[in-house]
Amino acid sequence: MVTVTIRAWSDYQTTGPATNVIDYEKPHIFKVQNFMGHWCDFCANFMWGLIAQGVKCQDCGFQAHKRCSEKVPNHCMPDMKYVKRIYGCDLTTVVKAQKSLIPIVVEKCVKEIELRGRVLCASTTFHFTAGTVSHADAEPDASDVAEGPGVLATTVYTDPLQHFQTVGQYELPCLVCVRLGEGDGENECEGMDQEGLYRLAGFHDDVEALRMAFDKDAENVDVSSSRFEDVNTVCSVLKLYFRLLPIPLITCEVYKRLMEIIKTEDLSQSEQVRLMKEPMASLPPAHFHTLKYMCAHLRSENLAIVFAPTLMRSDDANPMASLMAAKFEQKLMEVILVNHTKLLGK
Structure with a gap:
């Protein structure tokens, strides 16, 4: 029996800038609009005229006179019914609309990539539970892997060897033991060990299909291996999201x-x-x-x-x-x- 401690998802700390998305400062994105009998959301007066009586925020629907829009504070709270897409949309707009600390597309893709690496590794020799990895004969279920809001900070391929306890006579992580022949030889680990991860592009049609799915309904997108077998597809979709940000992640x-x-x-x-x-x-x-x-x-x-x-x-x-x-x-x-x-x- 060998036990390897894994930091749970809940251990991810959110130190730094404000973690309440409601507190994020975001200016309104006003666009001239034609209204039919509407009142200004800022001054509460009627918006007179036949055309172009005022402006409307494209992200939250706030409507105001042109002059009033210049006085509106940066308190835009985007609504998903106005945010038409995820890809190519401002990062702050997305997280405020989704009411999440990070974009759902990023969290889902990262979890899936790490899950595949861990579950495929575990399927040969080790059984994953919420806090440990134990040797087992049974093939693990994906639900056994710890879940929660954050990242798996302890990764099989990049953590120091001293994080892993002795396996038999070898002081090696489980993946090395599998390579030494302790696995069954049929279910070798791929996941995070796959050559070209983040370097090889996924199949274009699958990448586009997954991108459009995120744009349409990010919360209910299925990125599992049963839907997209090639992990490079998930990696490509994640990289594409960052490439299309109007304001880059590092501004x-x-x-x-x-x-x-x-x-x-x-x-x-x-x-x-x-x-x-x-x-x-x-x-x-x-x-x-x-x-x-x-x-x-x-x-x-x-x-x-x-x-x-x-x-x-x-x-x-x-x-x-x-x-x-x-x-x-x-x-x-x-x-x-x-x-x-x-x-x-x-």
């Missing part, structure tokens, strides 16, 4: 400040981390918590080259400038991944 303003720190040659990594804390803390709450969630999921430094252009970008449209910045972006992403607990909290 352009914060990106500039972080790049200045990374480009300073005479700074040690500890000094870089110290200087990076302030700009990282200035990220909008929705961006901060989503980045924290993703960093706890990724963990591997070699993924910096894959995710750097996905999670951050410059507002400079010059392609040569973007090309020159690529190596610094990769270095920045690596520093964030390695030191994410210092920068974003545990």
